[in-house]
Amino acid sequence: MPESYATAGDLAVRWRPLTDAEETRANILLWDASRRVRRLFPRTDDRIAAGELDPEDVAAVVVAAVKRQLIAGGGAEGVTQQNQTAGPFSVQQSFGNPMGDLYFKADEVAVLSDKPRRRAFSVDLTPQP
Secondary structure, rough: OOOOOOHHHHHHHOOOOOHHHHHHHHHHHHHHHHHHHHHOOOOHHHHOOOOOOOOOOOOOHHHHHHHHHHHHHHHHEEEEEEEEEOOOOEEEEEEEEOOOOOOHHHHHHHHOOOOOOOOOOOOOOOOOO
């Protein structure tokens, strides 16, 4: 069984100290995220071994995905929109990941991808004399 790219300790260092229950859940989610990385980017282990990809970059991506998932279950911390009104007072918040999904953002996918990044370019269509 391949190892996880990150540990609960990596998550705690990048976020906050974890309770024992959070640490247990985090280790499972880190393993899930690592499996997803391997499935989406099958050459990841080979690229790390060849020095083409920094293992700390992979760990940071896995930790970020798991952190988003843990925050979603943490009450107000994952909020991106919610409205509450009591008399003249109102509070508005929004949930960034209301379902607690495990996902990678575009910039994280770019870190893991072995395909060259596309660059913007222009083509001069003006007829030349």
